[in-house]
Amino acid sequence: MKSNFSSPQRQSLVGVVVMFGDTLQSTLRSLWPFLLVWALRINQMNRFYVISVIGAALIVTAVIAYLKFYNFTFFLDEENEEFVIRKGILNKSRIAIPLDKIQQVNINQSLIQKFIGVHSLEVDTAGSSKKEVAIKAITHDLALSLKERLLESEKNYTGETEATDNARRVAAHPFISISFASLLKTGITSNYARSFALLFAFVITVYQNIEDYFEGEGYENDPLDEYINAEVLLKFATFIALAVIVLTLLVNLSRTILKYYGYTITRQNKSLLLSYGLLNTKNTIIRPEKVQIVAVGRNFFQRKMDIQDVRIRQASNNDDAKEEQKEAIEIPGCSEAEKNELLTFLLGNIPQKGEGLKPNIRKVILNTVRFIIFPLAVYFVFAIWFYGELFEYIVFMPLYLAFITSMIYFGYRNSRLYSAKDFIIKQSGAWDVDNEFLAPHKIQAIRLTQYFWQKKANLGAVKLYTAGGDLSFSVADYTRLKELANYWLYRVETTDKNWM
Numbered sequence: 413m414k415s416n417f418s419s420p421q422r423q424s425l426v427g428v429v430v431m432f433g434d435t436l437q438s439t440l441r442s443l444w445p446f447l448l449v450w451a452l453r454i455n456q457m458n459r460f461y462v463i464s465v466i467g468a469a470l471i472v473t474a475v476i477a478y479l480k481f482y483n484f485t486f487f488l489d490e491e492n493e494e495f496v497i498r499k500g501i502l503n504k505s506r507i508a509i510p511l512d513k514i515q516q517v518n519i520n521q522s523l524i525q526k527f528i529g530v531h532s533l534e535v536d537t538a539g540s541s542k543k544e545v546a547i548k549a550i551t552h553d554l555a556l557s558l559k560e561r562l563l564e565s566e567k568n569y570t571g572e573t574e575a576t577d578n579a580r581r582v583a584a585h586p587f588i589s590i591s592f593a594s595l596l597k598t599g600i601t602s603n604y605a606r607s608f609a610l611l612f613a614f615v616i617t618v619y620q621n622i623e624d625y626f627e628g629e630g631y632e633n634d635p636l637d638e639y640i641n642a643e644v645l646l647k648f649a650t651f652i653a654l655a656v657i658v659l660t661l662l663v664n665l666s667r668t669i670l671k672y673y674g675y676t677i678t679r680q681n682k683s684l685l686l687s688y689g690l691l692n693t694k695n696t697i698i699r700p701e702k703v704q705i706v707a708v709g710r711n712f713f714q715r716k717m718d719i720q721d722v723r724i725r726q727a728s729n730n731d732d733a734k735e736e737q738k739e740a741i742e743i744p745g746c747s748e749a750e751k752n753e754l755l756t757f758l759l760g761n762i763p764q765k766g767e768g769l770k771p772n773i774r775k776v777i778l779n780t781v782r783f784i785i786f787p788l789a790v791y792f793v794f795a796i797w798f799y800g801e802l803f804e805y806i807v808f809m810p811l812y813l814a815f816i817t818s819m820i821y822f823g824y825r826n827s828r829l830y831s832a833k834d835f836i837i838k839q840s841g842a843w844d845v846d847n848e849f850l851a852p853h854k855i856q857a858i859r860l861t862q863y864f865w866q867k868k869a870n871l872g873a874v875k876l877y878t879a880g881g882d883l884s885f886s887v888a889d890y891t892r893l894k895e896l897a898n899y900w901l902y903r904v905e906t907t908d909k910n911w912m
Contacts, residue, residue, distance in 0.1 A: 426528045532550075
């Protein structure tokens with residue numbers, strides 16, 4: 413059955429439910445301060461009045477949701493090669509997106525959408541860092557057909573694409589399927605540092621709040637002082653170390669399974685279709701020509717278990733480095749064979765490390781000043797002149813020093829920049845060691861930096877800019893960095909490959 417998008421059409425009728433949920437959620441978010449005050453005084457209000465206001469608000473929300481649904485239409489202008497969306501209640505708007513500017517189309521499904529059997533489709537265009545259009549409620553078959561049509565920029569297009577037909581025929585035979593066992597391994601072997609930081613901050617905050625409570629109640633002596641001593645603090649530190657393991661099992665494991673459950677990668681023509689998620693299902697397409705940087709990371713335990721995480725950064729308009737990291741597509745728990753299959757498909761072949769460049773020993777000195785000397789100086793200044801109670805936490809200093817020292821050492825030992833004929837490989841990380849692969853023809857700009865205090869030592873840094881983010885390497889031989897930069901620029905100028 414061929415899908416015709418040339419005439420305006422609405423979303424599925426059950427989409428009113430999704431519109432209602434979105435409208436209600438946005439209203440609650442914008443009015444939460446007033447609602448909080450109102451909730452605190454609800455016992456003082458007339459019950460009939462409260463019920464009437466809530467009922468009226470729900471009716472108004474339902475009317476707005478229906479009007480949003482009724483006035484939202486979409487179609488393809490075949491003559492002008494544009495995807496047109498009309499929406500609005502009082503202020504009507506018409507959005508026309510040229511098909512050749514559409515970079516990515518994702519099909520997602522939230523928990524509510526799962527219950528009512530619809531999907532959402534998001535369109536990402538060149539020239540905008542946000543999702544340009546989101547269709548909240550359409551069937552899966554219609555979403556898949558529309559997605560393939562929007563990503564097909566050739567003129568005189570009719571009917572469904574061959575890729576759509578192929579996707580449906582081979583859906584039962586995925587290219588790669590991440591097993592539940594691999595997700596379990598990933599969940600218990602990742603995010604140690606983040607878990608430790610969250611737990612430590614939580615416990616310290618609770619402890620401080622307890623002390624503030626006793627002080628506010630007028631106790632002359634803190635009752636906790638009778639129990640807090642060096643031995644108790646050491647036991648407490650041991651408890652934190654054990655709690656990190658528990659937190660990793662409970663939080664990271666749950667997050668990994670909920671987010672990546674049922675991860676399947678299906679090959680369709682010259683692209684990969686990714687589908688994953690337990691509560692919120694996501695579907696996205698990866699095209700090798702749009703891939704900018706591929707990163708492969710693993711730690712000691714993951715290496716023993718033969719699993720690794722693959723992160724793919726595609727062309728993006730977002731200038732925020734943190735947002736670019738969030739937008740990166742992650743494939744967790746890949747085996748060595750699965751990783752090699754992905755790299756071969758996305759990059760053409762498996763990158764081999766060429767000549768390696770390591771940072772100067774001054775990088776260790778710089779990080780020592782940044783993460784040990786400066787923080788400890790600030791700590792003692794505040795402890796001596798402002799907050800004497802900070803000395804109570806000095807028992808944690810050996811743990812901090814041991815942790816930071818090991819991170820600095822292993823981070824320096826693992827830091828390398830490899831330059832081969834077809835790829836640039838940056839290796840970094842202390843516990844989780846990442847290898848980022850970048851093809852020279854993807855480079856859009858190169859910046860060399862050397863501060864005045866680095867000239868005598870002939871040190872500097874290089875930063876490679878791509879449409880999917882940056883790759884940088886610092887405190888290294890500046891002469892060698894210039895040679896590499898000239899070579900990469902030569903490769904960019906002489907290659908017949910496009911960056912996208």
